[in-house]
Amino acid sequence: MTEEIVASFDYQIEKDDFKIAGSASSHIKKILKQLGLPNPLVRRASIIAYELEINLVIHTVGGAMHLEVHPNCVVISTEDMGPGIEDVDQAMTEGYSTANDTAREMGFGAGMGLPNIRRCSDEFSIRSTFGTGTWIRSEIHVG
Ligand SMILES: Nc1ncnc2c1ncn2[C@@H]1O[C@H](COP(=O)(O)OP(=O)(O)O)[C@@H](O)[C@H]1O
Ligand SMILES: [Mg+2]
Incomplete structure (x- = not known):
């Protein structure tokens, strides 16, 4: 990863805010397109x-x-204020989900998010302390 930064954005994401869920990722998509990065990336x-x-x-x-x-790369990362993940290996397993009924009614909870994030990343790391929070970093190489 080179030190030079082409663009940098921060987004605050609120718990249970289904109305605007997806707007930060839509903005990220728009920025990357505007920067002329390749469509597959x-x-x-x-x-x-x-x-x-x-x-x-x-x-x-x-x-x-x-x-x-x-x-030479795009880095997307998150950090949250809890509750943390008790068993990260289990959370990374395809199909594993603790999503509640409300989330499931909205179509979430397939348990494929983290596995897909790892699959789409060139470098992926996750650190979680149960009771404290989770930190996830995904890097995609450019070119
Ligand atoms: N940031 C997070 N904080 C706490 N738990 C998480 C976080 N991200 C994922 N998890 C846990 O990992 C599980 C699997 O996540 P994911 O693969 O995205 O599936 P889904 O979101 O459909 O449940 C979740 O159900 C949840 O228990
Ligand atoms: Mg998910």
């Missing part, structure tokens, strides 16, 4: 940002998402 980044954003809405008390565009 924009598609992957949009999936990552959308899944991260929805997870903040339905699984956390709230948090923040960050976009950082460098000449």
Whole structure:
């Protein structure tokens, strides 16, 4: 990752805010398109940002998402204020979900978000402290 930053944005994501859920990831998609990044990269980044954003809405008390565009990579990261993940390996398993009935009625809770984020990333890391919060970082290489 080069030090130079081409673009940088921060988004606050509120718990249970279904009305605007998806707007931060839509903005990220728009910015990456405007910067002229290749369509396949924009598609992957949009999936990552959308899944991260929805997870903040339905699984956390709230948090923040960050976009950082460098000449050779795009980094999307989140940090939240809890509740944290007790078993990260289990959370990363396809089909595993703790989404509640409200989230499921809205079509969320397939348990594919984190696995898809990892699949779409060139570099992926997740750190969580149960009771405190979760930090996730996804990097996509440019070119
Ligand atoms: N930021 C987060 N904080 C707490 N738990 C999370 C977070 N992101 C994901 N999880 C946990 O990991 C599980 C799997 O996430 P995901 O693969 O996105 O599936 P889904 O969102 O459909 O449940 C969630 O059901 C939840 O238990
Ligand atoms: Mg999810």
